Amino acid sequence: MSERIALSIVVPVYNGAGSVGELVAALRALDIEGGLEIVLVVDGSPDNSAEVCRALVAQPGAPVRLVNLSRNFGEHNAVMAGFAHARGAFAITMDDDLQNPPGEVKRLFEHARDGGFDLVYTYYAEKKHALWRNLGSAFTNWCADKLIDKPRGLYLSSFRCVSAFAREKIVPYAGPYPYVDGLLMQVTQNIGRLQVEHLARAGGQSNYTLRRLLRLWLSMFLNFSVMPLRAASLTGFALSGVGLLGFLFVLIEALVKRDLPAGWASMMSAVALLAGVQLLILGVMGEYLGRMFLTANQKPQYVVREVISRDDDAR
Secondary structure: OOOOEEEEEEEEOOOOOOHHHHHHHHHHOOOOOOOOOEEEOOOOOOHHHHHHHHHHHOOOOEEEEEEEEEEOOOOOHHHHHHHOOOOEEEEEEEEOOOOOOHHHHHHHHHHHHHHHOOOOEEEEOOOOOHHHHHHHHHHHHHHHHHHHHOOOOOOOOOOEEEEEEHHHHHOOOOOOOOOOHHHHHOOOOOOEEEEEEOOOOOOOOOOHHHHHHHHHHHHHHHHOOHHHHHHHHHHOOOHHHHHHHHOOOOOOOOHHHHOOOHHHHHHHHHHHHHHHHHHHHHHHHHHHHHHHHHHHOOOOOOOOOEEEEEOOOOO
16 A cells, blocks of 8 residues: 555454443544554454444544454454454554553554554553463463563563554464464564553453463464474483483392382382373374364464445445
């Protein structure tokens, strides 16, 4: 496009019927030089979020585009769908729960634009999440330091600003288990940071259950690094060394002490340890193979049921 609007705001919506209207109203009140659009991606939400978003499309103000997915695919899949339908020179991703104040959107956009960054992550002086969520985020970021090409110490937040250059480079990725941050790290290291405010959740509870967080962690852990396979190999080598030392110890002891009783307990302990490690390594390899199988069989990253904008351009 020879001309594009300045900013697209991509919002995955799941159980957000009670908050997305307030969020859109606040975003429409922003004064963004070059204009903005709002892309609402309804990710198979079980409530009436789709109907609420349809009504928001028809209201006056900054244009809203509804991307309605056929079922629930997950937050990162929904973000990829939003990126595919965004038209801005920059795109900001944010949740629908109002924990990121809409007033911070303009600061984030201007910081990315004026600094010439491809990607800007926000971070918080204090996160208003439950303790287990904060611990899970800290663990995920620690793993990301080891597994993906992430600048050390950078906090990976879902409230981020992405340039059109970086966004358009990752949109063609069609794998069924996208990890947006891992994809972005493969494209650019021109990354900035900005401290923003984080509010307590106004109502309801987080849509991120332990199961969803584990699924997201596996996408980061397995999709963008072969380090788990290398760790499995190193574990095998280490245990082989331990086994060799044990064999030498038993052989020497048998030569020195002829009347040793059969060691049932030690044997069972060794078998249990080795069997557990083997199953763990096979599980890691099986997870890789399973994901390769699903990718080869073209499991969809997302399926769009309809796209609705103010001019009734539904398809």
